[in-house]
Amino acid sequence: MKRVFGVKKDKEPPPSLNDASDRINKRGESVDEKIKRLDAELARYKEQIKKTRPGPAQEAVKSRAMRVLKQKRMYEGQRDMLYNQTFNLDQVAFASEGIKDAQQTMTALKSANKELKGMMKSVKIQDIDNLQDEMMDLMDVSNEIQESLGRSYSVPDDIDEEELMGELDYLEADMGLETESDSVPSYLQPDKESDYDAELNLPSAPTGQTAMHAGRANGQEEDELGLPAVPRASLRG
Numbered sequence: 001m002k003r004v005f006g007v008k009k010d011k012e013p014p015p016s017l018n019d020a021s022d023r024i025n026k027r028g029e030s031v032d033e034k035i036k037r038l039d040a041e042l043a044r045y046k047e048q049i050k051k052t053r054p055g056p057a058q059e060a061v062k063s064r065a066m067r068v069l070k071q072k073r074m075y076e077g078q079r080d081m082l083y084n085q086t087f088n089l090d091q092v093a094f095a096s097e098g099i100k101d102a103q104q105t106m107t108a109l110k111s112a113n114k115e116l117k118g119m120m121k122s123v124k125i126q127d128i129d130n131l132q133d134e135m136m137d138l139m140d141v142s143n144e145i146q147e148s149l150g151r152s153y154s155v156p157d158d159i160d161e162e163e164l165m166g167e168l169d170y171l172e173a174d175m176g177l178e179t180e181s182d183s184v185p186s187y188l189q190p191d192k193e194s195d196y197d198a199e200l201n202l203p204s205a206p207t208g209q210t211a212m213h214a215g216r217a218n219g220q221e222e223d224e225l226g227l228p229a230v231p232r233a234s235l236r237g
Helices: 017-051 056-121 125-149 161-180 195-200 208-217
Strands: none
Touching: 017 056
16 A cells, blocks of 8 residues: 555754744845946946947946846845845744743742642641740740840849949049049058158258358358368478
8 A cells, every 4th residue: 555655754843943044044145246246347447438439338247247237136136125034033032031031930839829829738828826825925924034134133122323323422532532633542542741740740851051150150161171270380390
């Protein structure tokens, strides 16, 4: 039977947007090359027309130039048409990629939604509220325990706070006086008058001038130091 009817051929897959766009781009590059060659040929004909005198020869050159110019116009039209096709393919490819991205996004959202629903079944708001209340009670009990352990056994409970404030003010006043006296405490400052000297009431030591006057009153001579002068022996025997 296969020899009679032959084997069914597999259909080729349809070209993708990228394949079609690549093929059109190659055709556009080929057309651009042809246009460049025609431009070079036109430039050569222009030079010939400038150098040729008016007449049959110049007209023949102009005729060939016109033919080349028509071919160039035709190729330029084909190039513009290919560019339009490429633009349309790019728009379709962009829209197709956008739809694919949307499909992937929807799939991811559905999966996440299903997972969240499963997680929410195991979590209850009432359980969370009860847990928070228990934690607050535990924190209150912990604070009470810390306060109880932090109490001092040697401090009586019947201390008068006003008495403590008065003592604190006295200490601050005393510290202010010490600061005014060059930061020297009162117990380190010297006494203004020695009690021992006051009790003895001793006379003060004589000064140099008083001794000098006393010596003069006795009729004694004094040297330059204020001492009694030693008498000099006479040289005459």
